[in-house]
Amino acid sequence: MQVTETLSEGLKRELKVVIPATDLASRLESYLDDLKSKVRINGFRPGKVPTAHLKRLYGRQAMAEILNTMIQETSQKAIEDRSERPALQPDIDLPDDEAEAILDGSADLAFKISYDLLPEFEVVDFSGIEIERPVVEISDAGVMEQVEAIAANNRPFESKGEGAVAEAGDRVTMSYLGKIDGEPFEGGADENGQLVLGSGQFIPGFEDGILGMKAGEEKVITVKFPDDYPAPHLAGKEATFDIVLKDVAAPGELKLDDDFAKSLGLESLDQLKDIVRGQIESQFGALTRQRVKRQLLDKLDEVYSFDLPGKLLETEFQNIWNQVEMDMQRSGKTFEDEGTTEEAARSDYRKIAERRVRLGLVLSEIGEKNNIQVTDEEVQRALYDRVRQFPGQERQVFEFYKSNPQALASLRAPIYEEKVVDYILELAKVTDKTVTKEELEKLAAEDEDEATAG
Known part of the structure; x- marks a missing residue:
């Protein structure tokens, strides 16, 4: 094998590798000798098939396998002998116009290897890197605020009955069908949708159209999707909604006690507080980690x-x-x-x-x-x-x-x-x-x- 460097520019390297046809012939001969003891051909006893006959039958197929193996072996060895570290798998360029001659054993195997080197650099002393870690102290009041939010999301509601007027804080059950230019649009319908009035869960103007409606009443309201609405086909569009208000329910009393915690499958209110504290610590811990890591990467980017x-x-x-x-x-x-x-x-x-x-x-x-x-x-x-x-x-x-x-x-x-x-x-x-x-x-x-x- 002969290896010649044809390009050395920055991190780019290109090598030309030449394997003489005689080396390929030697490999082919060994391959066919090994094949002779394994192949079964009518008219010949096992192990007695003439090499010339095997070459006619399997020569090109065998040479293709040999070429593939030798390209992999020699390209890897050529780089190892140079003690170089490629950044990615090297590219192999085998001239198409010589492929037939190489397969026939009448030409040397010559190909190019091109690759980029991994850059060399010194690892800095990390003790010189200064990082400020932002830490949030979790107060009892902060924990209770989250517990109250959980309670609010699990607040009981009681139906106000037929004809009841929908007011702020009530939970309404309704069916609705949204249309743009008179045509229903995807995702704009529900048979038993629920909405707590004042929660701001729907697009602006929707809740205003519900306020004052009575249980059992039907109404068409018109609203406009915000210009920055996530769905591009709806952003900035005016839409109508056919509403049928099925039920109006008033919020029940909210009690933060052990019974409430048990309704969530827990043993006590203290256990709920502990879980909430852990969740807050995890949330803030993730944000702190994000901030610290960003600072570190910025510092490394400055250094290298x-x-x-x-x-x-x-x-x-x-x-x-x-x-x-x-x-x-x-x-x-x-x-x-x-x-x-x-x-x-x-x-x-x-x-x-x-x-x-x-x-x-x-x-x-x-x-x-x-x-x-x-x-x-x-x-x-x-x-x-x-x-x-x-x-x-x-x-x-x-x-x-x-x-x-x-x-x-x-x-x-x-x-x-x-x-x-x-x-x-x-x-x-x-x-x-x-x-x-x-x-x-x-x-x-x-x-x-x-x-x-x-």
């Missing part, structure tokens, strides 16, 4: 600057851009609607791709150098969590991931990233700062906006 593997970057950019195009198509908006152009948007999203690839390489290098591993048990838990998201399709989802290594790797990657982040945070200087619930939510919203913007 190096060339990126072109193919890896292009793959990430295309994944992002495909999602952008799908979102815009689904929303029916254009780049001009967003106050930009396609060219400017491409530039912005390429910067996002660059950040993601750079940080991904940094975290991967840190994890590798510090022997951070993801256990099979951790992947299994992630798989079960994923399966539970598809009730009724658990077996199909489970089999999909088990039979698809790439899909399974997509479960492993975020676990690995979080473990690397935890490792860095243990070494970084992290200080706690007490904040209010509103302040933490504002910080989290800002992080979400920055993540979307890059």
Whole structure:
């Protein structure tokens, strides 16, 4: 095997590999000798089939298998001998015009290997990284506020009877049929819909049309969907609703006691409070984690600057851009609607791709150098969590991931990233700062906006 470097430019590498036809012939001869003892051909005793006859029957098929094997072996060895680390699987370029001659054994096997190297960089001293961790102190009053909200959602209602007038705070049961330009639209109908007047669950103006109606009354109300309504085909449209008010129920007395907790399947009000406190801690803990991780990634992005593997970057950019195009198509908006152009948007999203690839390489290098591993048990838990998201399709989802290594790797990657982040945070200087619930939510919203913007 002869290996010649034909390109060395930044992280790009290209090698030309030549395997003499004599080496291929030697491989073919060994292959046919082995085949001789296995093949059964009429007119010949086992093991006595002439090699020339085997070559006529199986030569090209055998050579194709040999070529495939040798290309894999030699390309891997060529890179290993250079002690290089490709960012992705190398591309193999085999000239089509020589394929027939190579298969016939009359030409050398010559092909090109092209790949990008992983960049080399030093891992920084994490003790110099300073992170401020926002922490919300959970008060008893905050817990009770959530308990009261739960109670409000489970408040008993009692029918006010035929002819009762619907007032603010009442729960109405109704059938309704929504129409635009006289035609019913998808999702605009219900036979026994319930609505607590004053909850703001329906579009603006809907509840106002219900107030003052009597149980048993029919009415047509006209409302307008908000311009920013999530469903593009309804946004900004005027609609009518044919309403039949079936029942009006008044809110019952709300008692926060052990009996209320027992109605929820719990033992006592104190147990409900403990559960609510745990839920609030989990919610705020997730927001705190999001904020801390964003700060850490920003710090790493400031520290590291190096060339990126072109193919890896292009793959990430295309994944992002495909999602952008799908979102815009689904929303029916254009780049001009967003106050930009396609060219400017491409530039912005390429910067996002660059950040993601750079940080991904940094975290991967840190994890590798510090022997951070993801256990099979951790992947299994992630798989079960994923399966539970598809009730009724658990077996199909489970089999999909088990039979698809790439899909399974997509479960492993975020676990690995979080473990690397935890490792860095243990070494970084992290200080706690007490904040209010509103302040933490504002910080989290800002992080979400920055993540979307890059």
